Amino acid sequence: MTLPAALKRNMGVIAKRPIANVAWRYDAKPENGYHQEYWRRLQELKYDFATGEARARVDADGAVGTAMRFTAMQKGVHVLIVGTSKPERWKQNAELLRAGPLSAEVEASIRATWKETAQEDWIGQT
């Protein structure tokens, strides 16, 4: 079901993998099969927020902050699931969302890059 369809039915929506396994952290193809497809797509997308120094930044405009804020700002999304093995990160990640939605310019740029680059078979992953 699409997000607009869920909205229409007044359903709660959980966004899974908003940070895509942090696949931008890898310089070479990751060994973990779950991470490979995200990594492959990011090689083509070359998002500003997921390349260069932004990859490792821990502020709200770094890669994790941007990815979470982008997902959380979508109308109809209620909850994000972000996995971590480090309990302190749960709070740190939640704090990044305090910055609120991305600017309209940054959101538009992320969408435009996706539209220009994404292939038909770039569907949601399990």
Ligand SMILES: NC(=O)c1ccc[n+]([C@@H]2O[C@H](COP(=O)([O-])OP(=O)(O)OC[C@H]3O[C@@H](n4cnc5c(N)ncnc54)[C@H](OP(=O)(O)O)[C@@H]3O)[C@@H](O)[C@H]2O)c1
């Ligand atoms: N139903 C299903 O079929 C299914 C399948 C797979 C996963 N899931 C669920 O989906 C959720 C998310 O999956 P996931 O954990 O595989 O992927 P994820 O949330 O996309 O990524 C988790 C990874 O992100 C890292 N991370 C988290 N916050 C970070 C930060 N601020 N900076 C840098 N790295 C950060 C974690 O590293 P650290 O551990 O070092 O923090 C971990 O390696 C989980 O709840 C999982 O149970 C469900």
